[in-house]
Amino acid sequence: MSSLSAIFFDLDGTLVDSSIGIHNGFTYTFEQLGVPSPDAKTIRGFMGPPLETSFASCLPEDRIESAIQLYRSYYKEKGVYEAHLFPQIKDLLAELAQQYPLYITTTKNTPTAVHMTSNFEIDHFFDGIYGSSPQAVHKADVIRQALATHNLDPEKVVLIGDTKFDMIGAQETGLKKLAVTWGFGDEKDLMTYQPDWVAHQPADILRQLQ
Numbered sequence: 485m486s487s488l489s490a491i492f493f494d495l496d497g498t499l500v501d502s503s504i505g506i507h508n509g510f511t512y513t514f515e516q517l518g519v520p521s522p523d524a525k526t527i528r529g530f531m532g533p534p535l536e537t538s539f540a541s542c543l544p545e546d547r548i549e550s551a552i553q554l555y556r557s558y559y560k561e562k563g564v565y566e567a568h569l570f571p572q573i574k575d576l577l578a579e580l581a582q583q584y585p586l587y588i589t590t591t592k593n594t595p596t597a598v599h600m601t602s603n604f605e606i607d608h609f610f611d612g613i614y615g616s617s618p619q620a621v622h623k624a625d626v627i628r629q630a631l632a633t634h635n636l637d638p639e640k641v642v643l644i645g646d647t648k649f650d651m652i653g654a655q656e657t658g659l660k661k662l663a664v665t666w667g668f669g670d671e672k673d674l675m676t677y678q679p680d681w682v683a684h685q686p687a688d689i690l691r692q693l694q
Contacts, residue, residue, distance in 0.1 A: 488584060488693065490611075490636050492627065492659065494645035495590035495597055497531060497667030499573050500604070505563030506531050510538075513554040517547060531668040532647035534591045534621050556593065564600050570666060572686040577609040579690055585611040587634070589626045589643065589653075592616065623653025631657065642680070644689065645669075651677035662689065 496502045507527050514521035521527070522542055530538035539551045580586060586609055590597050594615035601607040614620075614630045631638055638658035643650055646667025651674060654661045663679035665671045674682070681692045 487640060488642055488660075489640040490585045490587060490634070491580060491693070492587050492589045492630065492641055492643045493610075494643070494647075494650045494667075495588050495592055495600065497646035497669065498644060498650075498664055499569065499577075499588075499606070500567050500600065501570055502563070502567035502600075503528075503531060503668065505559060505566035508566060509555045509558045509563045512558045513551050516554050517543075517551060519543070528668065532591075532649045534616055536621055556596070559596060560599070564596065564603060567600065569604050569606070570686070574606060576686040576689060577606055580693070581609045583694070585634070587611055587630050588613045588615075589623065589630050590615050591621075591623055591626065591649070623649050624656040627653050627657045627659065642693070644683075646674075648673050648677060651679060662692070664689075 493499055510527045510530060511521045535552045535555060536548060539548045543551055577586065588597060588601065588610055592615050594613065594617060597613050597615040598607065601610065601613060612630060612634065614626050616626060620626045620629050627643065642660040642662050643654035644662045644664060645651065646664045647669035651661050651663060655677060661677065661679040662681040662683060663674040664683045683689045683692065
């Protein structure tokens with residue numbers, strides 16, 4: 485699509501099925517803190533928002549930072565290896581990278597996102613990988629950082645993501661929205677944010693953006 489100048493991809497639930505590693509990271513963290521772990525459905529809801537938001541929903545404020553450090557320690561050592569690419573993702577990226585600059589904008593922290601994409605040998609498809617930091621906690625913050633760094637017009641950028649947090653981030657920053665339904669988000673939830681396009685498999689993205 486000639487009106488697009490760049491594509492921003494979410495990572496977890498969009499390119500990578502990281503659900504096992506994320507689940508194990510949360511259960512490990514609660515175990516180390518000596519508090520009961522939420523049920524699997526609740527943890528599933530933690531896949532998308534920033535860690536700060538997820539832990540704030542079930543821990544007192546003075547334990548949130550410790551929880552984040554425990555989670556990231558587990559994820560760096562084990563969780564990153566408990567993930568796999570969704571089918572057809574490498575082919576999708578190879579095709580799109582010939583036509584557009586590609587970027588990752590994720591609420592996973594930047595070093596982990598870089599490590600994960602390198603581990604899956606997809607890092608070379610991207611012109612930039614942007615993750616969360618103390619200065620950029622929410623999806624919209626990460627998106628703004630990428631837009632500013634590369635001097636991109638938000639109206640000519642599409643964000644591809646799987647959760648309402650991706651749709652909200654795109655909405656807050658003026659990006660076009662492409663919702664994918666194979667990830668962690670609820671399809672009905674996604675539709676309430678009126679995405680510009682919806683993809684049920686990676687091939688749909690190619691058809692819609694070309």
